[in-house]
Amino acid sequence: MRIAIAGASGRMGRMLIEAVTQSTDLKLTAALDIAGAPMLGQDATAFLGKLSGVLITDQLSALKQADCLIDFTRPEGSLEHLKACVTHGVNMVIGTTGFDDAGKAAISEAAKSVGIVFAPNMSVGVNATLKLLDMAARILNSGYDVEVFEAHHHHKVDAPSGTALKMGEVVADAWGKKLDDIAAWTRHGHTGARKPGEIGFSVVRGGDIVGDHTVYFCGVGERIEITHRSSSRAGYAEGSLRAARYLEGKKSGLFNMQTVLGL
Incomplete structure (x- = not known):
């Protein structure tokens, strides 16, 4: 699966990037961050001491290169990413918290067009x-x-x-x-x-x-x-990858981690 990571310069974003690069069945193909972020234009895995060829960008059109976006950012950013995922037919794993009722309604509506795992905690x-x-x-x-x-x-x-x-x-x-x-x-x-x-x-x-x-x-x-x-964000990252794998092949639907884990 081709994976995009939002908030690529942040602590959780880097943890997700590292987890994707260490997996055998997932490939990092896009890394997003906000306009003006200091890491824009740099290789997404440079902090790991290696190069991936994937540059951090604020252009949401980069999602065309992905099958699934994993997003742990802020509600306003996640909702913009959500619109882009619907436009480009990209599934989405949303670990962002703090959505109001309107934001949750937007996620439910988007799930009619793409597959979404939305959970307050991916661990x-x-x-x-x-x-x-x-x-x-x-x-x-x-x-x-x-x-x-x-x-x-x-x-x-x-x-x-x-x-x-x-x-x-x-x-x-x-x-x-x-x-x-x-x-x-x-x-x-x-x-x-x-x-x-x-x-x-x-x-x-x-x-x-x-x-x-x-x-x-x-x-x-x-x-x-x-x-x-x-004790670390590694558990959130690994759970997010399980959620992304769960969405493989799904064209629509709103799911949570209880469903992903068969609970």
Whole structure:
């Protein structure tokens, strides 16, 4: 498969480029970055000490050389890339978070024309964790207070993280509820006693934390914690490649990582 990478100069972009070049069945054929990026015009794999012949560009027409684009950028950039993928018939793996309802609707509409895997977290381990959370929430469906904790590096611009939101949604769905109806997003001042059935969220931003997530089920006399910690972005990259492979041969459709992994 011919793979394009968005945000090629960034930390995640470089991790993806490295993962693609190390694979035996994928080939890097396009590397995108924003206009004015300092790495434009340079070889996409120069940071690895070798040359690929693929130059980093801000021209979306480069997508004509790819079968699938992997995108971990910002919502506004991903939506522009999405339009170009539809134009050129290129499938897309979207790991970007922070989309509003209009952005999510645009992704759903585009999936009528190209194959898309859209997930708040591409890590295989995180998606296994989501499955465990669903099981736990169905068992611990009364008498337990739920709190979703997440921590990320100080560069992250959205909060709570897309993964934390998905974890909350999994628990709410297992309880037959909508997350927006039972979420407690902030606490400040005299809040009063906690309401039964709430799902609380706690957020840390600091340093170079790649991504920590814990869901607490707090009962009387016991506490169950389900945790996933990322020590590098390699897990996100490998999951993204699995998602790209899943899309091979698909002409349309919107999928998530639970589907990709058969969960």
